[in-house]
Amino acid sequence: MQLAEIKSFFKEKEITVICGGWSGEREVSLRSGRKVFESLQKQGFNVRFFDLTKDNLTEIKPGFTDVAFIILHGKPGEDGTIQGMLELMGIPYTGSGVMASAIGIDKIMTKEIMKSMGISTPPYYFIPKNSNLFVESTKALERIGIPAVIKPRCEGSSLGVAIVHSIEEFNKKIREVYENFGDLYVEKFIEGKTVTCGILGTGEGSFALPILELEVVGREFYDYTAKYTKGMTNFIIPARISEKATTEYKEASLKLHRALGCRGFSRVDGIVDEKENYYILEINTLPGMTELSDLPKEAEHIGISYDEVVLYILKSAFE
Numbered sequence: 232m233q234l235a236e237i238k239s240f241f242k243e244k245e246i247t248v249i250c251g252g253w254s255g256e257r258e259v260s261l262r263s264g265r266k267v268f269e270s271l272q273k274q275g276f277n278v279r280f281f282d283l284t285k286d287n288l289t290e291i292k293p294g295f296t297d298v299a300f301i302i303l304h305g306k307p308g309e310d311g312t313i314q315g316m317l318e319l320m321g322i323p324y325t326g327s328g329v330m331a332s333a334i335g336i337d338k339i340m341t342k343e344i345m346k347s348m349g350i351s352t353p354p355y356y357f358i359p360k361n362s363n364l365f366v367e368s369t370k371a372l373e374r375i376g377i378p379a380v381i382k383p384r385c386e387g388s389s390l391g392v393a394i395v396h397s398i399e400e401f402n403k404k405i406r407e408v409y410e411n412f413g414d415l416y417v418e419k420f421i422e423g424k425t426v427t428c429g430i431l432g433t434g435e436g437s438f439a440l441p442i443l444e445l446e447v448v449g450r451e452f453y454d455y456t457a458k459y460t461k462g463m464t465n466f467i468i469p470a471r472i473s474e475k476a477t478t479e480y481k482e483a484s485l486k487l488h489r490a491l492g493c494r495g496f497s498r499v500d501g502i503v504d505e506k507e508n509y510y511i512l513e514i515n516t517l518p519g520m521t522e523l524s525d526l527p528k529e530a531e532h533i534g535i536s537y538d539e540v541v542l543y544i545l546k547s548a549f550e
Contacts, residue, residue, distance in 0.1 A: 234539060234542050234543075237542045237545060237546050238274065238275070238276075238542070240549075241276060241298065241545060242275075242276070243277075244276075244277065244297035244298050245277050245278075245279070245296050245297045245298070246271055246276050246277065246278045246279075246296070246297065246298045246299075246300055246545070247278070247279050247280075247281050247295070247296035247298070247299055247300065248264050248267050248268045248271065248278060248279070248280050248281060248300045248302060249264070249281050249283050249291075249299050249300065249301050249302065249303060249308070249313070250263060250264025250265075250267075250280075250281070250282065250283065250302045250303055251264065251281075251282035251283045251284065251303070252283050252284075252303045252304070252305065252306075252307065252308050253284065253285060254303075254304065254305025254306050254307075254308070254309075255305060255386070255390045256304035256305040256390070257305075259304055259519055259521065260302060260303050260304045260305075260308070261282065262519075262521040262522075263302045263304065263519050263520040263521050263524070264280065264282075264302045265280070266520055266521055266522060266537075267300060267302050267520050267541055268280045270537060270538050270541045271300070271541060271545075273538070274538055274541075274542075278300075279296075283303065283308070283313075291316060291317070291320060291322075292320055293320050293321055293322075295320065295322060296322060297322075297323070298322075298323050298324070298325070298545070298548050299317055299322050299323070299324040299325070299548075300324075300325045300544070300545065300548075301313060301314070301317075301324050301325055301326050301517065302517070302520060303517065304517060304519065305386065305390075306336070306385070308517065309332060309335075309336050309515075309516060309517040310332055310333055310336040310337075310385065311328075311329040311330065311331075311332035311333035311336075314326075314327070314328055314329045314332050315329045323548040323549060324548055325494075325495055325544050325545060325547050325548045326494055326495045326496065326516065326517055326544065326547055327491070327492070327493045327494050327495070327497070327516040327517070328492065328494065330491075330492060331491040331492045331493045331494070331516055332516050332517070334491050335491055335493070335497070335513075335514050335515065335516035336385050336516070337384060337385055338382065338384055338385065338416065338513050339355075339357050339384055339414075339416060341487075341491075341513060341514060342355060344487070344490060344491070345487065345511055348486060348487070348490060350483045350486065350487060350511055351483070351508065351509055351510050351511060352510055352511050352512065353380075353418050353419040353420075353421050353502075353510050353512070354374070354375060354418070354419045355375070355416045355417060355418040355419065356370065356371035356374050356375055356416060356417045357384075357414075357415075357416045358371060358405075358409070358414070358415050358416065358417070359413075359414050360409070360413035360414050364405070364406065364409055368401075368402070368405050368417075371405075371417040372398070372401060372417075375417045375418070375419050376419070377395065377396060377397065377398065377401060378394060378395060378396045378420040379394075379395055379401065379417050379418065379419065379420055380392065380393070380394050380395075380417070380418040380419075380420050381393045381394075381395060381401070381404050381405050381408050381415060381416075381417055381418075382408070382415060382416055382417075382418060383408055383411075383412035383413075383414065383415050384412070384413070384414035384415060384416060385412075385414065386412060391408050391411060391412050391415075393407075393408065394420060405417070418512075421502045421504055421510050422504060422505065423502045423503050423504035423505060423510075424444050424470065424471065424472060424502065424503045425444065425445045425446075425447070425500075425501075425502060426442050426443065426444050426445070426470045426472065426480065426500075426501055426502065426503055426509075427442070427443050427445065427498055427499065427500045427501070427525050427529075428440060428441075428442045428443070428480060428481055428484040428498070428499045428501075428529070429443075429496065429497070429498045429499075429518065429525060429526035429529045429530065430484060430485060430488040430493070430496060430497045430498070430499065431495075431496055431530065431535075431540065431543045432495070432496075432543065433493070433494045433495060433547055433550040434489060434550075435489075437485060437488055437489060437493075438485070439481040439482075439484055439485045440526065440529035440530055440532075440533065440535075441468055441469045441470075441529050441532050441533060442468075442469060442470040442472070442477055442480055442481065442529075443466060443467070443468045443469075443470060443525050443528060443529050444466075444467040444468070444469075444470035444471055444472070445464050445465075445466065445467075445525070446464065446465040446466075446467055447463065447464050447465075448462070448463050448464065448465065461523060464523075466525070466528055468528065468529060468532050469532070470503070472503045472507060473507045475507060476503050476507040476508070476509050479509050480501065480503065480509045480511075483499070483509065483511055484499035484511070484514075487499060487511065487514050488514065491514065491516070493514070493516055494547040494550055495543060495544045495546070495547025495550070496518065496526060496540070496543065496544050496547070497514055497515060497516050497518065498514070498515045498518035498525060498526050499511060499513075499514050499515075500512050500513055500514075500515065520540075520541075526540065527540055
């Protein structure tokens with residue numbers, strides 16, 4: 232289905248942009264949702280805006296809408312929960328399905344899949360909730376060393392992520408993340424350029440966008456504040472990495488997108504070190520679509536407008 236055909240196909244359908252939710256990424260989701268809503272409205276679609284809350288969740292039932300455009304970040308919109316609900320209601324929806332969403336938000340499962348496929352990812356040590364934190368953190372420290380990165384197992388937008396440079400800082404941060412998020416992992420810190428590669432499309436029709444380098448200003452890494460505060464990140468496109476690293480990173484990103492069965496769009500985040508070795512950190516099956524978001528900027532670089540990106544995502548509801 233070409234972009235012109237998408238407009239014709241969806242012309243008579245009611246499209247509902249579902250955003251908001253109650254995760255730590257609620258405000259970002261609302262910003263993404265509003266931008267998508269405005270794009271669909273401008274393009275002449277019959278569209279409405281739905282701010283999902285725990286109070287109006289029961290409004291999603293058979294006949295709720297013809298097509299759900301999901302732009303929720305974090306749980307329950309990015310982990311397969313809302314996708315499963317929409318499938319039960321018989322409502323077509325955009326983006327990845329239940330399985331790809333559930334795997335994509337689970338950083339440990341994603342890493343295991345990457346390892347099995349020969350995709351480079353930093354070494355890590357997983358610490359499940361209800362384990363003996365002292366024992367497991369000691370093992371993690373011995374295996375990974377300092378500096379290290381401490382991350383929740385299933386969060387987005389860098390929520391809860393911390394880089395630690397001393398044993399004292401390690402012990403403090405690991406307890407904070409453990410108490411606030413439960414399952415966590417300790418990852419080897421890789422010094423290098425922070426990069427990301429957006430993917431558009433589904434299956435064999437999917438393709439990689441140019442790699443974007445994220446140069447953070449005034450922060451140690453590309454955290455929540457840097458991601459969503461204007462002026463705190465310089466977007467460098469194409470990324471200042473070698474042709475070899477560019478090719479390898481794009482191929483690995485596309486391979487992961489297809490292996491998980493992602494639909495419509497995704498974004499693959501990682502690092503390229505000083506020796507031009509790439510490391511994939513994670514995949515986002517429902518990346519941001521705000522005015523500061525990475526994927527639309529990558530698409531724009533090769534002449535794909537924001538409105539056209541929205542059409543690629545809309546098309547995935549019937550792929």
